[in-house]
Amino acid sequence: MGKVLEKEGLHNFILSLQKHGLLIAPVTTDMTRFKVLEAGDKVELNNNPFFPLKKYFLPNEEPVLKIKNGLTKEPKLKEPKKIIFGARLCDINGLAILDKLYLDQRFVDETYKKRRENTTVIGLNCLNPPSENCFCGSMGLQKEGYDLLFHERELDYYIDVLTKKGAKLVKHLRSEEFDFPLPKTDKKLDPKDLWPFMADKFWEKDNDLCVSCQRCTILCPTCFCFDLHDDVNPATKSGDRLRTIDSCHSPDFTQVAGGHVFRAKRLQRYRHRVMHKLQFFKDKFDRSMCTGCGRCIDYCHSKIDFVKTINEDFK
Amino acid sequence: MNNPFKKEEKIKPKVAIHSITGCAGCQLVIYFIKDKLLELLGEIDLVAAPMIKGKNDEGPYDLCFVEGLVASEEDLEHLKKWREQSKVLVAWGTCATHGNVPGIKIFMDEKTVEAAVYKNRTGLKKGLKPLTPTPIEEHVKVDFSISGCPPEEIEFLRLVKHLLLQMNPVIYNEPVCVECTKREIKCLLEDGKECLGPLIRGGCDALCPGVNHGCTGCHGPLESVNIPQVMKLLEANGISEKLVKQRLQKYAGLKFEKLGVKLK
Structure with missing residues (x-):
C-alpha cells in the first residue's frame, strides 16, 4: 500500500521533514552533491549526485576502535537522526547490497547498523535516466533498501512505503495501490558469464586507458573495501584505529606482510574491479554487485566504457 | 627493515633534523607543528636541529631527517657523514626525494646556470664547488622517502609515531x-x-x-x-x-x- 502527494505539496513536504532530523538532499552548485539542506538551497530533482549515498553509511574515515591508556573500547556513535531525500534506486539498491555484507547475521557491523537505523532513506524514481551512461535497466534493480520512494506521475507523486519508519512520515496522506515501474535505460549490459574471458586481450584495450586514479571505486555505490590504520600517540598510549576507504586499483591494496604485492600490474587490478562487480559477487550472493548507476564511466578520466567492451568485444 | 627503536630501552631515541641545499621550508613544517610536536618531544631526544638549537650533537642518531638536495661538495660530505651516523635516514621533502626546483638545472646547460649566479667561480670556497644537483638517494641509502614541497606535517607525525610504537611505517601512496x-x-x-x-x-x-x-x-x-x-x-x-x-x-x-x- 502506498500514498499520494499532490505535486504542489512536494516543497512543503520536504521542508516538513526537517522536524524529524537532519535533512539531506541533492543540491546543484558547480555540480550536484548530497548535502545538509540549508536556507536558500534548492533541491535538485533531475541529476544524480556526484558522490553516492554510501558516504552517509561508510564515511571515508572513521574510528573502529578507541584506544585509551593502552586499553581498547568500541567507539560510541554520536550522530543525529538523518533523513535523506532524493536518492536514486541505483544508490538505494547499492545500500541493499552493502546490507548483505555489513548486516550479515554472523558479522554485524555495529556502526553501519546504527547508521542504517538512524537514517530514513527517501528515494526518487527516475523517469528519465539522469546520465547517458546509466544502465540500471539491465541490472535487475529491486524495490528494496528505502523507507519511502517517490514516483512522479502526471498530476501527483505516488509514494511507495516499505518500512514503519517511512510510514510515520506520510500517515496523513491519501492511500493508493499502484505498481510503479522501475527505471528504463537505453544503455544495457548484456548478461554474460565473464569467466571464459579472463585472459581476453580486450581487457588490455581498456587498461591502456586506465590511469589508476581510483575514481571509479570511490564513486561506486557498492565499493566498500577498506584499510585499517592505527593513529596512536606514543606518549599517552591513546588514539584511534581508523577504517579508511581503500581501492583495489591501488598497488598497496594487495600488499601483504613481507611486502609481496599480489596484483602488481595495472591490468590485474583493472580486471579485478570489473570481475568483482559483475562476476565474483554474483557467484557468491546470486546477484550482481553493480547497480548500473554509470558513475564509473561518467567520472572516469578516460571515459572507459566497460559495458561497451563487454557487450561488443567479449564474444 | 628492522625497527631500531627497541621498546625495552629506557633511553629515548636520538633524533636529528639536518639540512643541505634547499629553502628550509620542509624543516619549518616540522617546527610549525607546535602542540603535537611538543607531545612527541617527551618521547624523543632531539639532539640536533641547527635551525632551532644552539647546541647540536654529532651522531650516532637513531633517526635523521635530511632536507634538501646535493648541490655542492660540502652537501655530499655532510650527507655521507649523517648516513653513517644514522640508523634510520629519512629523505624529507621533494628536494631530498626527487631533486625539485634546483634539479631543473640538470635539463639546462649547467655552466650557463652557474655563470648566472657565480660570475667569478674562482672566488668560491672549496666546499661550495657546485655539483650536478641530485636527490639524496642518488648518493646514499634512504630508509624512508617523504616527498612534498613542503611535505605535510601529518606525514612527519605518522612516521615518528609508527617508529616509536614499533610499527612498520605507512607512507601515503595514492594519487x-x-x-x-x-x-x-x-x-x-x-x-x-x-x-x-x-x-x-x-x-x-x-x-x-x-x-x-x-x-x-x-x-x-x-x-x-x-x-x-x-x-x-x-x-x-x-x-x-x-x-x-x-x-x-x-x-x-x-x-x-x-x-x-x-x-x-
Whole structure:
C-alpha cells in the first residue's frame, strides 16, 4: 500500500521533514552533491549526485576502535537522526547490497547498523535516466533498501512505503495501490558469464586507458573495501584505529606482510574491479554487485566504457 | 627493515633534523607543528636541529631527517657523514626525494646556470664547488622517502609515531585524485583544465584542486602511473606537450625520466 502527494505539496513536504532530523538532499552548485539542506538551497530533482549515498553509511574515515591508556573500547556513535531525500534506486539498491555484507547475521557491523537505523532513506524514481551512461535497466534493480520512494506521475507523486519508519512520515496522506515501474535505460549490459574471458586481450584495450586514479571505486555505490590504520600517540598510549576507504586499483591494496604485492600490474587490478562487480559477487550472493548507476564511466578520466567492451568485444 | 627503536630501552631515541641545499621550508613544517610536536618531544631526544638549537650533537642518531638536495661538495660530505651516523635516514621533502626546483638545472646547460649566479667561480670556497644537483638517494641509502614541497606535517607525525610504537611505517601512496574525489571537488581535468592529479602522490588532501588550481605535482610521481594516457588527456585539454614536459620537470624531472618520459 502506498500514498499520494499532490505535486504542489512536494516543497512543503520536504521542508516538513526537517522536524524529524537532519535533512539531506541533492543540491546543484558547480555540480550536484548530497548535502545538509540549508536556507536558500534548492533541491535538485533531475541529476544524480556526484558522490553516492554510501558516504552517509561508510564515511571515508572513521574510528573502529578507541584506544585509551593502552586499553581498547568500541567507539560510541554520536550522530543525529538523518533523513535523506532524493536518492536514486541505483544508490538505494547499492545500500541493499552493502546490507548483505555489513548486516550479515554472523558479522554485524555495529556502526553501519546504527547508521542504517538512524537514517530514513527517501528515494526518487527516475523517469528519465539522469546520465547517458546509466544502465540500471539491465541490472535487475529491486524495490528494496528505502523507507519511502517517490514516483512522479502526471498530476501527483505516488509514494511507495516499505518500512514503519517511512510510514510515520506520510500517515496523513491519501492511500493508493499502484505498481510503479522501475527505471528504463537505453544503455544495457548484456548478461554474460565473464569467466571464459579472463585472459581476453580486450581487457588490455581498456587498461591502456586506465590511469589508476581510483575514481571509479570511490564513486561506486557498492565499493566498500577498506584499510585499517592505527593513529596512536606514543606518549599517552591513546588514539584511534581508523577504517579508511581503500581501492583495489591501488598497488598497496594487495600488499601483504613481507611486502609481496599480489596484483602488481595495472591490468590485474583493472580486471579485478570489473570481475568483482559483475562476476565474483554474483557467484557468491546470486546477484550482481553493480547497480548500473554509470558513475564509473561518467567520472572516469578516460571515459572507459566497460559495458561497451563487454557487450561488443567479449564474444 | 628492522625497527631500531627497541621498546625495552629506557633511553629515548636520538633524533636529528639536518639540512643541505634547499629553502628550509620542509624543516619549518616540522617546527610549525607546535602542540603535537611538543607531545612527541617527551618521547624523543632531539639532539640536533641547527635551525632551532644552539647546541647540536654529532651522531650516532637513531633517526635523521635530511632536507634538501646535493648541490655542492660540502652537501655530499655532510650527507655521507649523517648516513653513517644514522640508523634510520629519512629523505624529507621533494628536494631530498626527487631533486625539485634546483634539479631543473640538470635539463639546462649547467655552466650557463652557474655563470648566472657565480660570475667569478674562482672566488668560491672549496666546499661550495657546485655539483650536478641530485636527490639524496642518488648518493646514499634512504630508509624512508617523504616527498612534498613542503611535505605535510601529518606525514612527519605518522612516521615518528609508527617508529616509536614499533610499527612498520605507512607512507601515503595514492594519487591526488583519491583525496580530491573524496572531498567531492569538481574534476579540473574533466573541466578541460590543467591538472597532474592522476600522476602525483597525494597526502596533501588535494590542497590545490580544492581552491580550483590544478595539481602542479609538488609531491612527485607515484611508481605505478600511466604517463602516456595522462599526457593524452592533457593534450586533449589543449595543453601542449612542451608545457606538460616543463611541468613534469619542475619538481621531479629526474624521476619522470626514469619512468620513461623524455625531457631533455
